[in-house]
Each structure stands twice: as structure tokens, then as C-alpha cells.
Amino acid sequence: MSTAHAAATPVAAAPEAGAGKLIKVFIIATACVLLAELIGIVNVPMGAHYKVVLLPLLWALLIGAAWGLASPKLPGAIGVSHELQAISAAVLQPALLLFVAKLGVLVGGNLPKIMEAGWALVFQEFGHFFGTMVFGLPVALLLGIKREAIGATFSVGREPSLAIIGEKYGMASPEGRGVLAEYMTGTIFGAVFIAIFAGLIAGLGIFNPHALAMGAGVGSGSMMAAASGAIAAQFPPEMAKDIAAFAAASNLITTTIGTYFTLFLSLPFTVWAYGKLEPILGRGRSVKQVEVKGEVSHDPGVKLAFPTLLVVWVVSAAMSLIGNWIVYKTAPDAQVIAGLGIMIGAVIVGYGIYKLTRGIVPAVVWVSAIAMLLTYPAMPFAAEVAALTGKINFLAMTAPMLAFAGLSIAKDVPVFRSLGWRIVVVSLMANAGTFLGATIIAQFFMHPV
Template sequence: MSTATVYTSAKPVGFSDQARLYIAAFIIVLIAEYIGNVAIPLGPAKIVLLPLLWALLMGAALGLASKRMPPGVSITSELQRSAAALLQPALLLFIAKLGLLVGGSIPKLAASGGGLFLQEFGHFFGTMVFGLPIALLLGIKRQAIGATFSVGREPSLAIIAERFGMKSPEGQGVLAEYLTGTVFGAVFIALLAGLLASLNLFNPLALAMGAGVGSGSMMAAASGAIAAQQTPEVAKDVAAFAAASNLITTTIGTYFTLFLSLPFTIWAYKVLEPILGRTTKASVTADADVGADVDHETPPLDIPAQVLVWVLVGVFALFGNWINYKVPATDPMALGGMAIIIGVVLVGYLLYRLTMRKLPAVIWVSLVGMALTYPAFPFSASISAMTGKINFLALSTPILAFAGLSIAKDVPAFRRLGWRIVVVSFAANAGTFIGAAIIAQFFMHNPGV
């Protein structure tokens, strides 16, 4: 398989360096939660900046400033790769919390009608419908296929690499989408989701379904921005619907993308390029190797290291929950709730390993959480009460802190992309969110029970 990516040897960092990374993340979480929600009015609409966005921005700033900081304080490129490695296990805690919310909301999910399933067509075709015409009008050629057939996360990279190779124009396009999503994806989708929520054009549950784009960090950012503008009860439903949508996207997304989205985007490119295509400087320079110094490899994490991640991120979230949601970190119910969340992750991860990793760990963790709070489960009410003490947004802030700390390593490659491909990436991300929300709005029933 051809590839334009350079892989370096990603080795585990030392204990003191790892401790510095955790301390930096903890401080970022405390500051971000202390700042809290900041609403910026825009006429009849508003943009809400959440703690998770502050955490992402502060983490990115710290990584970008690392070369100007003393060696014992800076977040080096090795630590940035380590932060990227911690992101996935940390995300499992957030998935567990959402699974616990989904279990108790299954009756409402069932009452919502076909919108929850049909909106997936918006996720997988919205990227192309919004992004491809803009790419062609801006003079981008076959790179537009890779950039707009899906939200460019790791599965999309694998699909394009297998079909075309990463040195192909399609490979350059998906890599550009991947980099833009990594650097700006969570910020962009959170601002867009918050703006749309403030306009009251959509049912918040339709927007929540749109938030399940298949990226954990982007889903956390979008659902948080929507939930922040709702009542506490509706905010819980927003989290549940976003989690259910994201689970569906994660489960069938690779197959849907491979067999439907990509072939349809290739066909649409052949039809639309003669009509909308232009030849610009972007058409000539797009063949540059945009991924020459992109390093996707992250240090390996054994099981004890992952358990440490779950415990420490749980502690970070407890303090953030205390600052912003006024539940003391020492509250027995909160401590019990966090223990349950960590337990859900442990059991889900064990099932993932026992089944030879045939299904992603996020699916197992989600299913375990859903089972514990399903109304028919004997202890569901008690488990819901305890885990309900932990706001799902408090768990998202540490995740976005690690995401921010990992961003700087990708900035050199991102700078070479050019503004056109960034615009196309934003259009594709907006398309997957808005497309799904429109379909959900049209087909869903109001599940208010």
C-alpha cells in the first residue's frame, strides 16, 4: 500500500514526562471549568464557548509554545504523541457515561420514530452534498473526492489508502480533511452547533442526532454546545440522542462509507466536475505532498497504563464537576457514580479483548452502560441516580484537553494545505451535521414522555 505518511518510532515517554502531561491536563481542566460557559451574542443568535473549548484551545496553545518554554515544562512532540495516545482510552469514559444515559432513555429513543436511523443518510451524504460543489468551484480536482466522501477520521484514511493509496490525489484530500478535523474540527462543530441551537430552527434532539458524526471529540463538542442551551432534563436527552446516533455511525459507518458514500462521491465528481470544475492555482499545487511530516503513530499503552488513564481522567472530571456543576468531588454519590463509569469501561474493554477485538471497544462500553440503566434492569434507578451526579460535559473537558495537547504535532503539515482545502473541510463537516439534523427533524416524532 502506498502512503505519503512518514511514521516515526513512537516509544513510551518516561514517568516524569508522563506525569508532566497529566499535570498540564489537570491544570487546563481546572482553569477551563473555572472560566465556564461564555455566551457571545450575534444578533438573534449566539455562540456559547464551553469549558471543553477552552480546554482544547489552552492545550493547543501550550503545545505550540513548547519550543519557547524551558525543557522541564514544555510539551514536546513526544508528549504530544503521548497525549494523542491517551485520547482514545480517555474517550471511553465519556462513551460509558453516554451509554448509561442512553439505557434510561431507550423508551424515548424508540418513540422518536425513524428519524434516529434515517438521519444516518445525512451523515454519510451531507459531506459530499455540501463539500464537493464548493471544492470544484474553488478549483480542487480529485482531492475533492477524498476530502468530501466522509468526515476524514482514521477509518476514512484506511479506506482511501486501500483504494487509491495515500500519495494519490484522493489520499491527499482525505489527509487534508483529517488534519483540518484534528486541528479545528471540534472547535468548528461546537460553534456551528451552538449557533444553530440558539436560532431555534431545529428540535434540539434533531441537532443532537446530527452531532453523532462518528468522531468522539467532535460529538462531545457539538452535543455539549447544544445541551448548554437546554433545560437540565432536555440536556440529558440531547446527550442520549447524540450518543445513540454516534453509536449507529460507529457501528455501520465504515461499511456505509465504503459501499455507498465513496462510490456515490466518485460518480458525483465525474458528473459535476465538467459543470462546476475550474482550473486555478489550487489545481496545480494540490499535488504537493501535504502529508510528508504527518506522524499518526502513537506510543503503545498496556492495560495498566490504560487503567491509570481511566482513574486519573475520572479524578479530573470529578473536580471539573465540582467547579462547574457544584457537586463536591468527595460526595459519596459522585464517587460511586464515577466508580460505576470506570467499571463500565473495564467490563466493556474486557469484552472487547475476549471477543478478539472484532468490534470496537466503544461499542462494548456503550452496550454495557446501556444495559445497566435499561429500565428493566433491577438496579437501574440507583445506578442512574449515582452516575447522574456526574455531568457528561465534565467528562468531555479532560478529553478535549488531551486533544488540544496533541494538536501541535500536526500544525506544520496543516500549514501547507492552503485555505481552499480548509474551506472544503469545514463545508464537509457542516454538511454531515446539518444534513443529518434536517433528516432527523423531518422524520422524528417528539418523544416527550
């Protein structure tokens, strides 16, 4: 959509989520989580010495997506309407903050170890931001895609990337269609794809688990959770906390500096690389221009007032108890509830600071900072806080948010279908590139050759 058209078209105010519909979303999401945790961890053998580990978080995502897609044929009482799918998408963002708090308390206790990574943690970010282009752009050109390739490969295509391309080129431009394809692919397939891909790479046994964990910090909470979980499943259980901590630290860096890095470095570099490579790789190759049908930029989403956010955090915490009990064998006793209460408190304080500072710095940064302070070894009661919050497995906290993500997918499928299979392949290559690029760079600095 062009800038001029966007300015001429009024944008509706975001509607509030009704209590009844919100409760229905919670009930259906809880059912998805329960089914996913009952399926549990599934190991798929791949030869004599290798396996792919499929975690409950993937089942939660797939069950939610299947439920949403099947809803037109289901009775209204158990169906997930387009409005409920929009509410699920809105709930996902605050639910992610609770997961961020869990990662924060892991990072805080492991900060001395993380700091030892030194330059590996700093320079692996270049892999995140340039890996998308290095792996995705040549494939796009070989498949005959033209300037859509710029939008699809300059980043992993999350919300800030949509804003950057929308402002610079307009969403109806080829670059706009490309970034929308990357966004849609990440939304629908991102967590599943990156979990399987990260698990495959981890299973090769050639990368340090900390390097793999840093590669998982791609700048998307759900994708980072899926990747770090798949990596952790390939190593001894005692390494799971370290892997989560390194992934969270990398993801925090990617999230905080990502907008500026993509705007001033990776986007100009991708445009330059396209100009150099297109005459070579794209010569004689072209496909019909992708057309996005319908308006995709005017959906105002759903508004969640602060009391509703509190409910989301409490319910998401309660949902995490399901997997913590069924899969990780920790009953919801007083200490577990206290640990969840501490994390909810960190989210409330961090979100409050975010609002008081008018959103200049993302809420995820404040929540992470508060949570890290609680378990930083030099802080009073750090050991006690770490012990209480440590009773909740971080993988148990991923299933609820991926259930919400799954339930929200169906509303985007019509737009996704209009984007074409070639650009989907390119988007998956870009997602693989950001993980593998960062992992390789981190490995080099941790174990220089």
C-alpha cells in the same frame, strides 16, 4: 504515500509511554482543565434574542493547543515536546471510552424515549454520510480543487476513512491528500468549529432539540461532545440528558456502520458525483497541486499497556471532578466517586470483551452496550445506577479529553500548513454538512411536512 513505498519502508514499533512523561502530560492536562473550568461558560450575545455559548470544553482545547504551540519558547520543565504531544494523542483514545461510558448510562435510561424516534434515528444517518459530499464537493470544485475533493468530502475523515483511501488510492494520491486534509482539519479545528456551528443552528429555534442531538453524532467522540454540549446550552437544563442520550445513540450508529457505509456507498457515490459535477463546476478552475511534505504515515504513535490504560481512566475520571465541582456545583462526595467507579467498571468490562473478541467489534460498542445495560429500566438496580452516575455532568467529562486533544495538536501543524487554505474550507463545509444533513433528515421524520 503509495502502497509500494509503504511496503518498502519499515515501520517502527510503537514505543511505550514512560511513567515520568505520562505523569507530566497528566499534570499539564489537569492545569488546562482547571483553567478552562475557572473561565467557565461564556455567553456571547448575537443580537437581541440570540447568543453563542462557549463552554469550558472549548477553553480546554484552546488552552492545550496554545500550550503545545508555545512550547518551543517555554522552559523545558513546562514545555510539551513532540513526544509528549504523541503521548497526549495516545491517551485521548482511552479517555474517550470513559466519556462513552457516561453517554451509555444516559442512553440506557432513555432507550424507551429514543426508540420512539423510530425512523428519524435510522434515516438521519444518511445525512451524516452524504451531507459531507452534498455540502463540501460543490464548494471544492468552485475553489478549483480537483480529485483531492473526493478524499476530503466522502466522509468526516476519521481514522477508518484514512485506511479506506490509503488502501484504495495511496496516501500520496490526490484523494489521499484530500482525506488527510479533512483529518487534520477535524483534529485541529473540528471540535471548535462544530461547537460554534451547532450552537448557531440550535439558536435559530427551527429544529427539534432531539433532531439537533442526532445531528451531533458525527462519528467523532470529541466533535460529538462539543456539538451536543453547545446544543444543550441553548435549551433548558432539564433537556441536557436527553440531548446527550440522542447524540450518543446517533454517534454509536455512525461509529459502528460508518466504515462499511463509507466504503460501499458514500465513497462510490462521491466518485460518481465528482465525475458529473467537475466538468460543470470545475471547468476552467484549478489550483496548484497540494504537496504534503515529509512522511506522515509512518508515525507508530505511542503504545499504552493495560495497567497504563487503567491509570488513564482513573486520572481522566478524577479530572472530570474539577468541572463537576467548579461549574456544576457538585462536590466530590462518596456518591459521585461511586458513580465514577461504576463508569470505570463499565469501561474495563467493555474493553476486556473487546480484547477477548480480538477487536472484531470496536471497543466503543462494547463499552456502550455494558453501560446501557446498567441503566436500562428493566435491569435490576437500574434506577440506583442512574442516580449515582447522574451526579457527574456529562459536560464536565468532556474537558479532560479535549485538553488531551489540544495538547496533541501542535505535532500535526507542519503537515496541516502544507495542505492549503482552500481544502481547509472544504473540510469545514463537509463537517457542517454531516451535522446539518442529519439534522434536517431527523427533523423531517420527527415533524413531516
